[in-house]
Amino acid sequence: MAGERIRGEGVHRRRAPGGARRWRVEVLLSQDERRELGQRAGAAKVSLARYLVDAALERPQTPSERRVRKAELHHTDRLIAGMAADIKQLANGADSTAGIPAATSEALAVLRRLTAAVEAIAEGAGYDLAREP
Numbered sequence: 357m358a359g360e361r362i363r364g365e366g367v368h369r370r371r372a373p374g375g376a377r378r379w380r381v382e383v384l385l386s387q388d389e390r391r392e393l394g395q396r397a398g399a400a401k402v403s404l405a406r407y408l409v410d411a412a413l414e415r416p417q418t419p420s421e422r423r424v425r426k427a428e429l430h431h432t433d434r435l436i437a438g439m440a441a442d443i444k445q446l447a448n449g450a451d452s453t454a455g456i457p458a459a460t461s462e463a464l465a466v467l468r469r470l471t472a473a474v475e476a477i478a479e480g481a482g483y484d485l486a487r488e489p
Contacts, residue, residue, distance in 0.1 A: 383408070425480070432474055439467055 397407035401420040442463055449457045
């Protein structure tokens with residue numbers, strides 16, 4: 357039934373809107389393969405079946421990897437906000453004293469490192485920075 361809650365191997369989700377899946381594939385594993393796949397699926401916090409489907413379809417990230425990426429982006433957002441406030445203070449200081457504050461070169465170095473980190477995260481998330489406006 358669509359919308360019905362289903363459970364399996366620690367996963368709690370709603371059925372797909374189209375109802376139950378229609379195809380089933382069976383895979384025979386050795387005991388070692390089953391143990392290793394079970395550990396990997398557990399580490400990714402998904403069921404073994406979901407882990408196998410995502411891996412077979414070459415999906416770039418599991419749900420737990422997406423959570424980690426989201427936390428990284430949130431942390432980066434906080435760093436950018438802090439840098440923006442620092443640069444604004446430096447600009448205000450430069451306007452009021454008609455000179456460049458001593459901390460400007462250090463702030464610009466931090467800004468360059470932060471920019472490199474943001475670019476690495478964006479590329480890891482699949483953004484093509486050459487094409488983005």
